[in-house]
Every structure is written in structure tokens, then in C-alpha cells.
Amino acid sequence: MSKSLRIVRPLSVMLLIAALPLSASRAEFIVEVTRGQENAIPIAIVPFSTPGAGADPVDVAQVVANDLSRSGRFAPMDRKDMVEQPHPGSSITFDDWRRLGNDYILIGGMQAQSQDHYNIAFELYNVLTRQRLLGFQIGANRAGLRLASHQIADMVFDKITGIRGAFATRIAYVSVLGSVPNRSYRLIVADSDGENPHVVMQSNEPLMSPAWSPDGQSLAYVSFEDRLPSVYVQFLKTGERKRVSAKAGVNQAPAWSPDGKKLALTLSTRDGNLDVYVLDLATETLTRITDDPGIDTEPQWSKDGQSLYFTSDRAGGPQIYKVGLQPGDHPRRLTFQGNYNARPRLAPDESQLAFVTQEDSSYRIAVMDLKGRGDVQVLTKGQFDVSPSYAPNGAMIIYASRDKGRGVLALTSADGRVQERLVSSEGEVQEPVWSPF
Amino acid sequence: MNKLVSIACLFAAAALLAGCPKKSTTVEPPTAGSQVPGAGGTTNAGEGASTTTTPLGGEEGALGAKGGPTGGLLSRKVIYFDFDKSDIKPEFRDLIAAHSQYLIAHPGNKLKLEGNTDERGTREYNIGLGERRAQSVRRAMMLLGVSETQLTTVSFGAERPAVEGDNEEAWAKNRRVELVYMQ
Numbered sequence: 274m275s276k277s278l279r280i281v282r283p284l285s286v287m288l289l290i291a292a293l294p295l296s297a298s299r300a301e302f303i304v305e306v307t308r309g310q311e312n313a314i315p316i317a318i319v320p321f322s323t324p325g326a327g328a329d330p331v332d333v334a335q336v337v338a339n340d341l342s343r344s345g346r347f348a349p350m351d352r353k354d355m356v357e358q359p360h361p362g363s364s365i366t367f368d369d370w371r372r373l374g375n376d377y378i379l380i381g382g383m384q385a386q387s388q389d390h391y392n393i394a395f396e397l398y399n400v401l402t403r404q405r406l407l408g409f410q411i412g413a414n415r416a417g418l419r420l421a422s423h424q425i426a427d428m429v430f431d432k433i434t435g436i437r438g439a440f441a442t443r444i445a446y447v448s449v450l451g452s453v454p455n456r457s458y459r460l461i462v463a464d465s466d467g468e469n470p471h472v473v474m475q476s477n478e479p480l481m482s483p484a485w486s487p488d489g490q491s492l493a494y495v496s497f498e499d500r501l502p503s504v505y506v507q508f509l510k511t512g513e514r515k516r517v518s519a520k521a522g523v524n525q526a527p528a529w530s531p532d533g534k535k536l537a538l539t540l541s542t543r544d545g546n547l548d549v550y551v552l553d554l555a556t557e558t559l560t561r562i563t564d565d566p567g568i569d570t571e572p573q574w575s576k577d578g579q580s581l582y583f584t585s586d587r588a589g590g591p592q593i594y595k596v597g598l599q600p601g602d603h604p605r606r607l608t609f610q611g612n613y614n615a616r617p618r619l620a621p622d623e624s625q626l627a628f629v630t631q632e633d634s635s636y637r638i639a640v641m642d643l644k645g646r647g648d649v650q651v652l653t654k655g656q657f658d659v660s661p662s663y664a665p666n667g668a669m670i671i672y673a674s675r676d677k678g679r680g681v682l683a684l685t686s687a688d689g690r691v692q693e694r695l696v697s698s699e700g701e702v703q704e705p706v707w708s709p710f
Numbered sequence: 711m712n713k714l715v716s717i718a719c720l721f722a723a724a725a726l727l728a729g730c731p732k733k734s735t736t737v738e739p740p741t742a743g744s745q746v747p748g749a750g751g752t753t754n755a756g757e758g759a760s761t762t763t764t765p766l767g768g769e770e771g772a773l774g775a776k777g778g779p780t781g782g783l784l785s786r787k788v789i790y791f792d793f794d795k796s797d798i799k800p801e802f803r804d805l806i807a808a809h810s811q812y813l814i815a816h817p818g819n820k821l822k823l824e825g826n827t828d829e830r831g832t833r834e835y836n837i838g839l840g841e842r843r844a845q846s847v848r849r850a851m852m853l854l855g856v857s858e859t860q861l862t863t864v865s866f867g868a869e870r871p872a873v874e875g876d877n878e879e880a881w882a883k884n885r886r887v888e889l890v891y892m893q
Contacts, residue, residue: 479869545845568838
């Protein structure tokens with residue numbers, strides 16, 4: 274059987290965000306699956322062979338298994354039940370793996386080529402047909418091993434489900450330490466599984482509303498360091514940042530246009546009227562989009578950059594509206610169920626809109642179908658579920674919740690069938706945002 | 711990451727931890743310099759390590775460090791609100807009147823009205839609600855004759871609770887406007 278391996282580009286350290294060293298502030302997450310998918314695909318992910326790989330290389334197979342498990346669509350086989358552990362080059366007794374209930378098997382091997390360079394070869398097989406579905410080799414340095422693992426998980430996920438994997442992505446979130454009045458706030462960027470956290474901004478005043486630029490290189494956020502909420506844009510690679518809006522009153526809720534050239538945001542007039550504006554980042558010109566005595570905030574762009582979704586309480590309680598950006602366009606109300614619907618977030622393919630809805634006295638994540646009749650489905654069951662953010666493949670939504678009096682992050686699949694909680698080991702976490710691809 | 715950067719980061723961390731000022735709970739008169747822009751400065755070391763320092767004294771907004779007049783009603787500087795409401799409850803009208811009279815009598819004094827909400831709902835919408843509450847107090851004071859130039863509003867939404875807790879008792883104490891006197 275001829276093998277066709279392809280060399281994927283060597284991976285170097287992905288994040289050059291520097292940060293305070295993490296020994297004292299490592300916030301790792303414990304994943305608690307609260308609801309798994311019933312017909313998860315059984316897959317055997319065999320520990321990768323690691324001859325001469327050196328001390329403590331990353332357990333690639335474990336990272337892949339955790340990723341696939343976290344998606345809710347896969348049920349990785351327990352290692353304890355593996356009678357043998359084949360790797361590329363050895364033969365696979367497919368009947369045995371079939372008998373153990375696996376539909377697929379992933380095998381791999383990692384070799385250290387030099388002090389800081391590894392080659393990872395992996396193969397994915399359909400256990401029933403014995404057909405090889407994937408065969409690749411990835412080069413990586415030590416710091417890039419987790420990223421390589423996530424990329425393997427992406428390829429496996431894509432091959433089997435037909436959906437692009439989003440494991441090799443990042444999340445940003447706000448971490449709050451201490452208790453009032455001595456709280457400190459940190460803006461953290463981590464891998465999508467919560468590992469590898471880096472502090473990109475730290476303050477004794479609140480930080481909120483992080484937003485990824487479409488190219489994934491910058492974060493916009495709101496900081497109260499100037500004693501009023503101001504909007505900053507920070508370039509992650511260098512930490513360089515620019516204060517882009519600090520008008521008297523409120524500057525908040527930054528949202529990047531799809532071309533990355535503008536920010537929609539919320540400003541207030543002297544009389545405290547909050548409205549949505551668009552700021553051109555290059556020319557610094559402001560265009561006012563809403564002009565209503567109610568609170569208009571939380572803007573989000575449509576994919577074509579021609580409309581904004583936003584929250585407005587012009588009709589009494591907060592509801593979600595959509596407005597075109599051409600002069601003369603009027604906002605159109607989208608939500609009609611219940612008294613509180615806020616913080617719209619558009620799915621990457623615009624098939625649905627996620628938002629926060631009030632159900633009884635609880636705040637939950639709901640989605641509205643944008644392709645059909647606008648059906649609304651409430652996805653979560655918590656009391657304080659807010660801040661939804663889609664993974665760039667639209668399959669999962671990360672959001673903020675509260676558990677036993679602490680702020681935690683949680684995940685739901687876009688259809689609500691899979692539910693998970695990410696509990697930080699340190700302090701409270703809130704306002705998660707998922708990076709683009 | 712090379713060694714040099716790691717060491718720089720370590721020093722930055724040490725400096726941050728050593729010099730990290732805690733918010734004071736003693737009452738101190740606000741000083742003129744405490745509003746200097748950039749006083750809440752942020753430094754950016756080469757590789758993006760970022761620190762923010764906050765001056766210790768005269769820190770506006772920290773509970774107990776508000777300064778301003780004391781004595782009788784004037785020493786009370788917090789107004790509370792009902793859930794989802796920004797109208798002034800009757801029991802706070804005297805308080806607003808007292809502070810308004812003080813401001814009218816001392817035209818050199820400025821007052822910052824800090825609006826807050828409880829933690830329920832979305833954060834950004836809560837910034838709007840906090841601002842609405844601050845504006846409610848501002849309008850009430852202007853109606854009583856306080857000059858517009860003496861009043862500014864700021865909203866912290868749900869970001870600066872006075873009391874932590876996922877219960878009505880805590881929420882009731884967080885739905886508030888704080889009166890913070892400035893020089």
C-alpha cells in the first residue's frame with residue numbers, strides 16, 4: 274500500500290502575544306459535559322508512538338480526543354480498552370476494532386528530528402471499509418505541538434462530519450480576580466480549549482466587550498482605565514494599542530465590520546441617549562446610525578457589511594432590530610417573543626441569530642432561524658446565560674454563565690443538543706469571544 | 711520566547727504585584743491632580759506586556775473615597791433603584807434636594823453621578839441602564855436649579871457591584887447611583 278504523505282507547513286509559535294508569565298495566573302479550564310449527543314460517533318484515537326521524542330512531548334492523541342469529545346459529536350474510545358496500539362507502518366486488525374464498536378480509528382507517530390523540531394504522521398481509517406481517509410505529516414516545534422494536535426482534530430472532524438473544524442482557533446475572555454472593591458481585571462487570549470492562556474491586558478478598572486478583528490490579529494475592547502468606558506484596539510503581536518473612542522459619556526460595544534476597516538459602536542449624547550454609530554478607523558469619521566431616545570446598543574454587522582443588527586428598547590424592553598446602512602433605511606424589529614431579547618450575534622453563515630432572551634426570570638441563550646420563518650429555540654437552561662459567541666464554523670456557541678455563585682464559561686452546540694461548562698481554576702470568567710479562523 | 715523577553719516579563723510581573731495598589735477604603739478628599747488624564751496609565755513593554763496603575767488617594771468611585779460634604783443628609787451619597795427602573799423613588803427626594811442645595815451654594819464644586827445596575831441581563835445593555843439612572847438624578851438636580859456644568863454622568867453598568875451575590879439582597883444594593891464629588 275503506497276502512502277502519500279504530504280508535508281504541511283512547519284508550525285512555529287502561533288502566539289507572539291506577550292504576557293506576564295503564567296505561573297501565578299494560569300487559568301486552566303475543567304470541562305464538564307452536562308449534556309452529550311446521543312448518537313456520537315465512536316472513534317478509536319490510539320496514543321501516538323513517540324520514539325525518541327524527548328521528555329514530555331504533548332500527548333497529541335489526547336488533545337485530539339478531547340477536542341472531538343468536546344464537540345459532542347464524537348465518543349472517543351477509552352484507552353484502557355485498547356488491546357493494541359498500532360501506529361503508521363504497523364498493521365491494523367480492523368475486525369478487533371470493529372468488535373469494540375469503533376466506526377473510525379486514528380493512529381499516529383511523533384518523531385523528534387532535532388532539538389526543537391518534531392514530525393507527526395497520522396492516518397485516519399474507516400474501520401468497516403478499511404479505507405484510509407487521511408494520511409498526513411505535520412512538522413512542528415515544541416511550542417507548536419498543541420496547535421498541530423488541534424489541526425489534526427480539525428482534519429478528522431472535517432473529513433467525517435463534512436463541517437470545517439474549529440479546534441485550532443482561539444478564544445478571548447475577561448478574567449476577574451479578587452472581590453469588591455479590590456477587583457482586578459484581565460483580558461486573556463487562550464486556545465479554544467482554554468489551554469495556553471496569555472494575559473494581553475490587565476487593569477484595576479473594569480474591562481469588557483472584547484471583539485476580534487476579522488483577521489484575528491487585533492482585539493477591540495472597552496476599558497474603564499480613563500474613568501469612563503473607552504474603546505481601545507490592541508494589536509496582539511506587539512501589544513501596541515490605540516484608544517479609538519473616548520468621548521464624554523459612554524463609548525462601548527465595539528463591533529468590527531467584515532472588512533476590518535470600521536467599528537460599529539455605542540456612544541452617548543450629553544443627555545445620556547445611547548445610539549449606534551459607525552467609526553471609520555482610518556479617517557476617524559463617525560456616522561450616526563440610530564437616533565432614538567431609547568437605549569440602542571450592542572451592534573453587529575451583517576456579512577455583506579450593509580446592515581447592522583442591534584439591541585434597542587425603543588418599544589419598552591430590549592428587542593433586536595436590523596437596520597440597513599444606506600441613508601433613509603429604517604430599523605426593522607426582529608424579536609417579538611417576550612420582554613427581553615438582547616445582544617444579537619450572527620452565525621458565520623447567517624443561517625441563524627443567537628441572542629440573550631429572558632424566559633420566566635432567567636436569562637438564556639436563544640437562536641432565531643433566519644432562513645425560514647424565524648422560529649426561536651432556547652438553547653440553554655441556566656439562570657444567567659449571557660454573551661453568546663459563535664465558533665467560526667458555526668457549530669458551537671460559547672457563552673458566559675454562572676455556577677455556584679461564580680462566573681464560568683459554557684458551550685452549547687448551535688442546535689442545543691450538546692452542553693458543556695468550562696470552569697476556570699481561578700476567579701471568575703466572563704464575556705468570551707471566539708476568534709475567526 | 712527568548713530568555714530576555716521572559717526575564718523582562720518576570721520583572722514586569724514582579725513590579726505589578728509589588729506595586730499593585732489596593733483601593734483605599736478610608737475617606738480622603740479628592741485632590742486636584744487625580745483627574746489628570748493618563749493617571750490610570752498603561753505601559754506597554756516591547757513584547758506587549760501591559761500594566762495599568764491607579765493612583766491611591768482620591769480615587770473617585772471607590773466606595774468610601776468620595777469626599778465632598780458631610781453632615782446629615784449630605785453624608786449619604788448613594789441612591790438606590792428598583793429593578794429595571796430609573797425613576798427616583800420618593801424616599802430619595804430629600805437626599806437629592808440636599809445635595810442640589812449644596813451644589814447651588816458651592817458653584818465651584820462638581821459632582822459625578824455614577825450609574826450602576828445589578829448583574830442580570832446583558833452587560834452592554836446594562837451600561838445603558840446605568841447611564842439612564844445617572845441621567846435621572848442629573849435631571850432631577852437640574853430641575854432644582856443645579857447648573858449643568860457642575861454635573862457629569864458615568865455608567866459602570868454591572869461592572870462594579872457594591873455587593874457580590876446572586877440574590878435579591880445583593881442586587882438591591884447594586885442598583886444605585888453614587889454621588890462622587892470632585893474638586
